Amino acid sequence: MRVLVTGHNGYVGTIMVPMLVAAGHEVVGMDTNLYEGSTFGEENETKDVPAIRKDIRDITAADLDGFDAVIHLAGLSNDPLGDLNPELTYEINHRASVRMAELAKQVGVERFIFSSSCSNYGAGGQDFLDENSEFNPVTPYGISKVLVEQDVTKLADDNFSPTFLRSATAYGVSPRLRFDLVVNNLVAWAYTTGKVLLKSDGTPWRPLVHIEDMSRAFLAVLNAPRELVHNRAFNVGRTQENYRIREVAEVVMETVPGSRVEFAGDAGPDKRNYRVNCDLIANTLPEFKPVWDIRKGAQELYEAYQRVGIKVEDFEGPRYRRINHIKELISNGRLDVDLRWRQPYPA
Numbered sequence: 093m094r095v096l097v098t099g100h101n102g103y104v105g106t107i108m109v110p111m112l113v114a115a116g117h118e119v120v121g122m123d124t125n126l127y128e129g130s131t132f133g134e135e136n137e138t139k140d141v142p143a144i145r146k147d148i149r150d151i152t153a154a155d156l157d158g159f160d161a162v163i164h165l166a167g168l169s170n171d172p173l174g175d176l177n178p179e180l181t182y183e184i185n186h187r188a189s190v191r192m193a194e195l196a197k198q199v200g201v202e203r204f205i206f207s208s209s210c211s212n213y214g215a216g217g218q219d220f221l222d223e224n225s226e227f228n229p230v231t232p233y234g235i236s237k238v239l240v241e242q243d244v245t246k247l248a249d250d251n252f253s254p255t256f257l258r259s260a261t262a263y264g265v266s267p268r269l270r271f272d273l274v275v276n277n278l279v280a281w282a283y284t285t286g287k288v289l290l291k292s293d294g295t296p297w298r299p300l301v302h303i304e305d306m307s308r309a310f311l312a313v314l315n316a317p318r319e320l321v322h323n324r325a326f327n328v329g330r331t332q333e334n335y336r337i338r339e340v341a342e343v344v345m346e347t348v349p350g351s352r353v354e355f356a357g358d359a360g361p362d363k364r365n366y367r368v369n370c371d372l373i374a375n376t377l378p379e380f381k382p383v384w385d386i387r388k389g390a391q392e393l394y395e396a397y398q399r400v401g402i403k404v405e406d407f408e409g410p411r412y413r414r415i416n417h418i419k420e421l422i423s424n425g426r427l428d429v430d431l432r433w434r435q436p437y438p439a
Contacts, residue, residue, distance in 0.1 A: 093203075093314060094118045096159045098148055098192070099166030100138050101125055104207070106267045108165070108307035110137045115311055122146055122155070123166065126421070126431070130412055132269040133400045147432060149188045153195045161203035162196050163310055164189060168233065168431075169270070173415050178232040180431060185236035190243045197252040204254040205313055206244060209237045210299055210327060212258055216366030218297070220334075223258070223325045223372055230363045241325065248323035255313050255321045259306050260299035260329035260368060263389050265396045271407035272414060275300060275386055278341055279393040282348035284404045291356045294338030296365040301329035302384030309373060312380035326373040330382055334367045340386060347390040 095112060099105045100121030112119050121143035144155060148166045156162065167185040193204050211234035212227045229235045237258075244254050263275035271277050281289040309328040313321050335343075341353045373380055406412055410420040421427040428434050 093160035095161045096120050097163045098122045103266050103268045103270045104303050105165050106136050106138050107303045111307045127268050131267050136267040151192050153199050156196045157199045159201050163205045165207045181232040181236050186239045189240045193244045197247050206256050208256045208258045210258050210260050210368050212238050213366040215363050220367050220369045222369040253318050253322045256325040258327050260301040262303050264303040271412050278344045279390050280407045282344050282351035283397045286351050287354040288341045288344045288351050292362040296362045297367040299329045299334045299368040302389050305382035305384050309380050312377040327368045327370045329370045331370045344390050
């Protein structure tokens with residue numbers, strides 16, 4: 093297929109795009125490149141993929157014409173960034189996404205695969221949640237994902253087939269690595285300080301998925317017969333990969349020699365608490381075969397941090413911390429407060 097991937101230079105996109113290309117798809121990327129100054133370790137493998145440098149708020153029907161499918165990853169991708177300006181989160185994550193789906197339908201794009209999130213379940217409690225469970229998002233990020241699902245599902249018809257992939261909390265090494273994600277963050281603290289630093293009380297449940305396995309889910313949907321995925325939502329991960337945060341911390345402690353679990357001084361309850369059943373995708377799409385678990389993922393991260401020689405000031409500062417990076421771009425005049433580039437795109 094000819095596939096447009098928005099956010100192709102982001103945390104997930106830089107892993108997914110090479111996998112799509114290797115599978116024989118013709119890929120074009122679209123990204124405003126907010127994080128081009130945040131490349132971690134190895135060079136970005138998406139550099140040779142044809143790309144449109146554009147904010148998704150500015151997308152036109154012409155940008156989408158001629159594609160068989162759109163994989164929509166782009167957006168403001170974490171809760172602190174969402175909280176910086178909730179209205180921006182709704183403008184970019186919700187309204188721009190729905191408009192893109194409408195334009196895609198208008199020009200004849202048949203498949204629209206939306207990167208949704210298990211954050212939709214938010215304060216979900218102790219019971220396992222499946223795709224029919226109630227939404228209970230607790231952040232602008234989670235709310236924006238729910239709104240997109242609710243609006244785009246109405247566009248489905250015989251010619252336009254959306255699919256909503258509610259991914260578990262991601263982890264894993266990427267050229268645009270995110271350090272705000274729990275497994276990535278805990279391994280970074282353990283490697284740099286010897287402390288597996290918990291910023292909550294460790295009791296919340298969270299489903300977890302490696303970004304390679306997440307990418308495999310998108311590939312499986314892309315390759316699936318339309319009738320199996322048409323206008324459906326799937327939780328992405330493995331049911332057995334649900335953990336309490338303190339259990340994740342123990343795995344990290346066992347992975348990083350000499351580290352110990354510690355609680356931050358302000359550690360307290362976290363409203364985000366959900367366990368997710370992922371059996372539907374496994375039963376519907378046998379091509380989806382995840383291969384990672386958090387123990388393997390923690391080891392991968394530990395080895396990557398050793399290679400790069402990561403320091404606390406890197407992952408807690410403006411180089412890699414999303415919210416700090418954006419604030420620095422605003423303060424030095426390169427971005428305006430609406431997260432649009434003020435100067436021409438850098439070379």
